[in-house]
Amino acid sequence: MRMMIVGAGSLGLLFAAKLSAFCEKLTVITRTKEQADLLAQDGIMLRGTTERIRTTRGGFIEFSHYQDDKDSLTRATGPVQPYDYIFLMVKQPAITKELAQYIDSRRSEITYLVSFQNGIGHEDVLSEDDRENKLLLAVTTEGARRESQTEVSHTGHGITYLGASKRTDPVHKKTTHFLLVNLLEEAGFRTKMSKNMEVRIWSKLIINAVINPLTAILRVKNGELLESTWTKELMLDLYREACFVAEAKEIKLPDELWQNIVSVCKATSRNHSSMLQDIEQSRTTEIDRINGSLLQMAEELNLDLPAHRTVYRLVKALE
Numbered sequence: 398m399r400m401m402i403v404g405a406g407s408l409g410l411l412f413a414a415k416l417s418a419f420c421e422k423l424t425v426i427t428r429t430k431e432q433a434d435l436l437a438q439d440g441i442m443l444r445g446t447t448e449r450i451r452t453t454r455g456g457f458i459e460f461s462h463y464q465d466d467k468d469s470l471t472r473a474t475g476p477v478q479p480y481d482y483i484f485l486m487v488k489q490p491a492i493t494k495e496l497a498q499y500i501d502s503r504r505s506e507i508t509y510l511v512s513f514q515n516g517i518g519h520e521d522v523l524s525e526d527d528r529e530n531k532l533l534l535a536v537t538t539e540g541a542r543r544e545s546q547t548e549v550s551h552t553g554h555g556i557t558y559l560g561a562s563k564r565t566d567p568v569h570k571k572t573t574h575f576l577l578v579n580l581l582e583e584a585g586f587r588t589k590m591s592k593n594m595e596v597r598i599w600s601k602l603i604i605n606a607v608i609n610p611l612t613a614i615l616r617v618k619n620g621e622l623l624e625s626t627w628t629k630e631l632m633l634d635l636y637r638e639a640c641f642v643a644e645a646k647e648i649k650l651p652d653e654l655w656q657n658i659v660s661v662c663k664a665t666s667r668n669h670s671s672m673l674q675d676i677e678q679s680r681t682t683e684i685d686r687i688n689g690s691l692l693q694m695a696e697e698l699n700l701d702l703p704a705h706r707t708v709y710r711l712v713k714a715l716e
């Protein structure tokens with residue numbers, strides 16, 4: 398399998414470190430030249446959930462800086478040996494038209510793009526430049542935290558669902574991606590194909606809309622949300638309001654979704670949610686694509702979401 402990972406943050410470094418032993422070729426694209434040089438020199442240092450440390454130093458991962466890579470290749474020349482899959486592991490605000498076009502230039506007719514973002518909105522931007530109609534969506538509850546430019550901790554095991562975008566051609570919708578699922582499983586990621594990514598994406602959207610802003614505002618780990626009745630009440634308010642929107646949009650959410658939210662908090666109890674990590678590192682969060690997108694839909698549907706409005710404003714104020 399020939400793979401490319403775009404984005405060497407928490408999720409990108411985790412997946413790269415674990416997949417490196419199983420790929421014929423693995424290229425990791427960083428945003429800065431500094432990080433690509435450091436990774437080429439030191440490899441990725443991965444701390445597992447059981448504190449086992451693993452390094453890819455001396456391995457065969459190729460690290461490249463986004464701008465260098467962009468300048469060195471155009472679709473006219475095309476990759477000599479194309480990638481089978483490109484994993485997009487950047488945050489929502491980084492998915493610009495320019496990045497989507499760059500990714501397109503790195504694809505051939507066989508390459509699937511797999512987009513791993515939380516929230517919603519990325520599917521629309523990416524499908525505009527998806528000439529081959531081979532966009533896959535992924536939702537994952539793995540927990541990861543980047544500790545430095547080259548180090549990452551795997552903070553919680555989860556499950557990864559993969560499936561076609563709703564815009565995907567019915568011909569491609571039938572592909573089972575058996576080899577990819579096998580590869581991810583071998584590398585240690587529980588993985589399933591899903592025929593109903595819309596519900597998976599909505600379920601994950603609600604999980605993040607409940608957990609992420611509260612952890613970011615209160616500066617607590619995911620598991621700590623379950624330790625107080627006050628935070629549990631806030632979680633329930635956010636959950637119920639999000640369900641009103643889903644119901645109005647005729648999305649059939651799983652009955653056990655609330656229980657899933659509790660389970661994710663437990664399974665990633667030591668994790669600083671990605672939104673908390675953004676606030677800690679003074680970065681723009683994904684609030685616009687998570688609670689912000691729910692508020693936008695609610696406005697169109699004439700629904701009021703007071704809990705979401707409040708956490709949205711608080712996270713914006715923190716940003």
Ligand SMILES: NC(=O)C1=CN([C@@H]2O[C@H](COP(=O)(O)OP(=O)(O)OC[C@H]3O[C@@H](n4cnc5c(N)ncnc54)[C@H](OP(=O)(O)O)[C@@H]3O)[C@@H](O)[C@H]2O)C=CC1
Nearest residue numbers: 404405406407408427428463486487488491514515540541
């Ligand atoms: N972390 C987690 O546990 C989980 C995250 N997710 C989701 O996965 C996605 C990625 O999250 P996460 O890994 O935490 O995010 P991070 O912020 O840790 O990583 C994103 C990476 O993308 C890089 N990047 C930005 N723009 C470009 C570009 N043009 N070219 C190459 N790289 C670029 C950033 O570089 P730089 O650092 O230099 O800015 C950064 O390293 C998000 O949507 C998140 O919600 C889902 C489940 C769990």
Ligand SMILES: CC(C)(CO)C(=O)C(=O)O
Nearest residue numbers: 538540608665668670671
């Ligand atoms: C599952 C969870 C909540 C893990 O922290 C996550 O997706 C995130 O941090 O964005």
